Amino acid sequence: MLLIFLDYSYSLSAMTFLATCVSDSVYLFRNKELISISLDWIDNCSLVVKMLSVFVSNILKIGNILLVIPGFIILFQFIWIFVRAIRQKNMQKKNIYSEKIIREAMSSILESDGGTARKTDLKRLKDALGSKQVFYDILSSEIFDYVERFDELSNSKKNLVSQIIEFVNPIAFYKRKLHAGDAYEKAHACKMLASYGAESEIKSIEKHLKSKNKYLSYSAAMALSKLGDKNNASQFILDSHDNFRVSHRFIIQLFDNYGDDVKGLAAVVLGECDDYIKATVIKAIAKYNFREFEDIYTESLKSENPTLRVAAITALGNFADAEHEQILINAFSDKEWIVRSAAVKALGLIDTPDSLAVVSRATSDPEWWVRYNAARTLVSMTNGLYEVESILSGYDDYAADATKYTLYRDYAAAIDPTDSNS
Amino acid sequence: MELIRSAALAVTYLFLLLFAFFSFMHIISIIKEYLIVKRNDNKGIAINYIERTEIEGAIPVSIVIPTYNNAEVICDAIDRALSIEYGNFEVIVVDDGSDDDTIKSILDKYELERIESAIRCTIPIKKILGVYFSPKYPSLLLMSKEHGGIADTINCGINASRFPLFIAIGPNDIYEKNAIYRLSTEFFIDSSTVVSCGVNRINKPEKIGRTGYLESMQMTECIRRIGYNIPVRNSYDSLFSDTGPFSLFNKQIVCDVNGYRVDTENIHYDLILRINKKMLELQRDYRIVKNSDVFCETPPLQSIKNVVKKVFRWQGGTVDVLVAFIKNTFNIKYKTLAFITLPYNLLYNVMFPILECISYIALPVLIAKNWLKPTSALCLCAIYIAVNIIITLGAYMLHQISNKNRIKPSSCFSILLFSFLETLGYRQLMTITRVFGILYHRSYRKAYTN
Numbered sequence: 043m044l045l046i047f048l049d050y051s052y053s054l055s056a057m058t059f060l061a062t063c064v065s066d067s068v069y070l071f072r073n074k075e076l077i078s079i080s081l082d083w084i085d086n087c088s089l090v091v092k093m094l095s096v097f098v099s100n101i102l103k104i105g106n107i108l109l110v111i112p113g114f115i116i117l118f119q120f121i122w123i124f125v126r127a128i129r130q131k132n133m134q135k136k137n138i139y140s141e142k143i144i145r146e147a148m149s150s151i152l153e154s155d156g157g158t159a160r161k162t163d164l165k166r167l168k169d170a171l172g173s174k175q176v177f178y179d180i181l182s183s184e185i186f187d188y189v190e191r192f193d194e195l196s197n198s199k200k201n202l203v204s205q206i207i208e209f210v211n212p213i214a215f216y217k218r219k220l221h222a223g224d225a226y227e228k229a230h231a232c233k234m235l236a237s238y239g240a241e242s243e244i245k246s247i248e249k250h251l252k253s254k255n256k257y258l259s260y261s262a263a264m265a266l267s268k269l270g271d272k273n274n275a276s277q278f279i280l281d282s283h284d285n286f287r288v289s290h291r292f293i294i295q296l297f298d299n300y301g302d303d304v305k306g307l308a309a310v311v312l313g314e315c316d317d318y319i320k321a322t323v324i325k326a327i328a329k330y331n332f333r334e335f336e337d338i339y340t341e342s343l344k345s346e347n348p349t350l351r352v353a354a355i356t357a358l359g360n361f362a363d364a365e366h367e368q369i370l371i372n373a374f375s376d377k378e379w380i381v382r383s384a385a386v387k388a389l390g391l392i393d394t395p396d397s398l399a400v401v402s403r404a405t406s407d408p409e410w411w412v413r414y415n416a417a418r419t420l421v422s423m424t425n426g427l428y429e430v431e432s433i434l435s436g437y438d439d440y441a442a443d444a445t446k447y448t449l450y451r452d453y454a455a456a457i458d459p460t461d462s463n464s
Numbered sequence: 465m466e467l468i469r470s471a472a473l474a475v476t477y478l479f480l481l482l483f484a485f486f487s488f489m490h491i492i493s494i495i496k497e498y499l500i501v502k503r504n505d506n507k508g509i510a511i512n513y514i515e516r517t518e519i520e521g522a523i524p525v526s527i528v529i530p531t532y533n534n535a536e537v538i539c540d541a542i543d544r545a546l547s548i549e550y551g552n553f554e555v556i557v558v559d560d561g562s563d564d565d566t567i568k569s570i571l572d573k574y575e576l577e578r579i580e581s582a583i584r585c586t587i588p589i590k591k592i593l594g595v596y597f598s599p600k601y602p603s604l605l606l607m608s609k610e611h612g613g614i615a616d617t618i619n620c621g622i623n624a625s626r627f628p629l630f631i632a633i634g635p636n637d638i639y640e641k642n643a644i645y646r647l648s649t650e651f652f653i654d655s656s657t658v659v660s661c662g663v664n665r666i667n668k669p670e671k672i673g674r675t676g677y678l679e680s681m682q683m684t685e686c687i688r689r690i691g692y693n694i695p696v697r698n699s700y701d702s703l704f705s706d707t708g709p710f711s712l713f714n715k716q717i718v719c720d721v722n723g724y725r726v727d728t729e730n731i732h733y734d735l736i737l738r739i740n741k742k743m744l745e746l747q748r749d750y751r752i753v754k755n756s757d758v759f760c761e762t763p764p765l766q767s768i769k770n771v772v773k774k775v776f777r778w779q780g781g782t783v784d785v786l787v788a789f790i791k792n793t794f795n796i797k798y799k800t801l802a803f804i805t806l807p808y809n810l811l812y813n814v815m816f817p818i819l820e821c822i823s824y825i826a827l828p829v830l831i832a833k834n835w836l837k838p839t840s841a842l843c844l845c846a847i848y849i850a851v852n853i854i855i856t857l858g859a860y861m862l863h864q865i866s867n868k869n870r871i872k873p874s875s876c877f878s879i880l881l882f883s884f885l886e887t888l889g890y891r892q893l894m895t896i897t898r899v900f901g902i903l904y905h906r907s908y909r910k911a912y913t914n
Binding site: 091094095109112113115116119120122123124126127128130131224226256257260289290291292410411414443446447449450 | 469470473474477503504523579580581583584597651652653654655843846847850851853854857858860861864865871872873875876879880
């Protein structure tokens with residue numbers, strides 16, 4: 043291998059050193075001549091060290107500059123930290139003051155009898171808010187506190203809250219943020235607009251559903267769900283598996299946030315979705331006990347997907363209806379332990395003698411979690427404690443262990459510790 | 465003689481070269497992180513949107529508190545864990561065969577009673593001596609076991625855990641009430657998350673100067689390390705050797721890799737590397753997320769002896785982990801792990817301290833033998849100190865913008881002073897300790913296992 047280096051740059055010295063280690067012939071191009079370098083490794087080391095020495099001494103000639111520059115950088119950094127610390131301290135004081143003014147003005151407006159005092163307070167409130175998001179958030183939390191107990195408030199106070207919203211107009215502020223803020227501010231604006239019930243902004247929020255920023259796309263979906271936009275909410279759920287890798291808990295939350303027509307939203311999604319989404323949706327709506335979906339639940343038990351089978355079993359169990367007992371008993375013979383475990387829990391809710399027998403048998407299941415869940419279920423069933431007694435005195439150590447642990451931990455926790463009779 | 469001279473100069477220059485490289489990386493990382501922090505300035509308000517502190521919305525979390533002779537602080541640690549803002553969690557305190565009153569103090573305060581245990585040992589652990597529970601505190605469980613080290617203790621907690629996520633927290637650790645909620649957000653918004661890491665730091669940096677000399681030194685060193693490591697981790701997915709403490713893990717994945725390794729010190733880093741490796745082998749889509757704004761604070765050590773001991777053990781553990789993974793370096797199957805994480809860490813954690821340490825010896829030799837002018841050597845040292853101060857102050861600048869209202873004006877002079885003092889003496893002592901940690905990592909490992 044032949045390597046030629048130009049010697050006009052000292053920075054190549056290190057490369058020359060490396061080159062001598064790997065190549066047969068190395069030449070330096072110096073003063074328009076090609077000078078061969080001996081390939082003796084030790085000699086080369088000395089040569090390279092010499093070259094590096096020249097390199098370093100040259101740097102040191104300009105050492106003063108090298109020291110002056112870092113000195114200036116350090117000074118700049120120090121001043122930056124110091125000035126910022128002072129600014130932040132002042133800002134903190136100002137924030138505390140403004141927060142106090144906002145809270146005082148709010149209570150003063152709601153307590154005052156009217157007239158010029160109220161107008162002054164409203165003006166004071168608007169001045170204190172300025173254009174800072176944090177103050178609008180404080181105001182909004184105060185407003186939502188009142189809105190939550192709207193029924194308890196007198197008509198005059200209800201009017202006053204409306205007047206404050208009208209005068210200060212937080213919705214306009216969050217609208218501006220939705221259009222002009224960064225992704226996180228937009229996400230926050232989605233939330234606040236949904237909380238204010240700003241249905242006129244559905245179109246603007248909808249634009250952010252497919253944002254690359256997950257916080258923004260999720261916040262937009264959640265806001266649309268809260269505003270009752272069935273089409274967009276259902277489309278987001280249907281797309282979520284392919285596009286967003288969204289956790290199933292998020293979808294559950296989306297359903298929880300949805301307005302009155304959860305059933306309608308579920309019907310739209312269940313009609314078009316794949317097994318993953320179906321399982322999640324069934325989990326989300328299981329607690330509502332919608333009889334309309336019973337067939338879908340039963341059909342889902344035939345699915346290859348164990349998560350879907352678990353969701354369907356949970357939903358059927360929630361009905362606590364003996365009509366589903368046989369289906370659930372059959373599910374207990376499933377090869378997947380998570381399905382057997384779900385079946386045991388569901389049978390516990392049905393709580394018939396037949397269910398009790400199956401749950402009792404489950405305490406000897408080969409899988410620890412099934413035994414554990416069976417024991418937990420058993421102690422909560424009518425006549426379950428008799429079964430517990432026989433398990434504890436029986437020969438099956440695995441079942442006895444799981445039952446003892448449950449009795450001590452879960453069952454004891456359920457009993458009021460102050461009740462001496464328990 | 466010529467050979468010695470060449471060798472001494474070569475080592476010094478090589479060290480300077482590496483120093484320049486790492487300093488450059490430090491500064492670039494700090495600038496990059498500055499831009500990221502500015503961009504994510506309002507992330508906090510967006511996280512708050514996901515209102516899932518209620519039981520149904522929260523992904524259940526097990527908080528494992530390993531303890532060994534921590535009688536004085538353990539009850540405070542439990543109170544802290546029980547008072548977090550989270551919907552669904554359990555606290556599992558695992559005592560690693562303490563000799564003091566740790567168990568007694570817990571039993572007395574929380575009125576726990578011994579219960580029959582049926583713990584499924586997915587990960588092999590030392591013998592469990594007892595399980596304690598009280599209906600008064602249904603989310604608290606105390607376990608005592610034979611002494612087996614911190615890794616074995618956390619593994620015991622994982623075995624007892626009933627929930628899909630877990631986090632191991634030291635008895636001295638202090639964290640915000642919503643810290644776990646923020647870590648769990650990553651699991652909530654993306655189902656492929658396997659680990660959500662927080663930042664473990666020594667005390668609050670704004671306390672610098674108001675504590676003792678040694679404490680301030682530790683804080684200065686820590687803030688520089690955090691300022692450097694976080695951006696590099698975020699930028700290149702290069703998992704640094706301090707990754708792992710105060711992290712929320714997917715329990716199933718941790719069980720799949722057999723939990724924490726019991727014969728090393730840097731257990732969290734080892735676990736994260738093994739999780740990485742496992743996921744790459746399975747070719748599964750996964751993400752390990754670093755949250756540079758979620759902090760856990762550990763109090764500084766009170767004596768220099770303990771600091772040296774800790775650094776020695778930590779360095780030994782890090783080298784031990786890197787050696788265990790060395791066969792995976794440059795293996796195309798392991799992608800970033802093989803081509804960036806491992807080589808970079810080997811260079812930074814093994815090669816760099818050794819070269820730095822040798823150059824401490826080489827520089828006086830070069831000056832004594834008149835092979836390097838004293839003024840030149842002085843100039844080099846001055847540049848070395850100045851660059852270190854720039855990096856430390858850069859890390860403080862980063863801290864100042866990412867943690868609003870933290871550093872007070874009165875602390876600024878202490879920051880400047882300790883940034884200077886840290887590079888004179890403390891850093892050298894730590895580097896020498898690290899080199900001993902590297903050299904004796906094998907013997908130390910034997911001792912640890914015993």
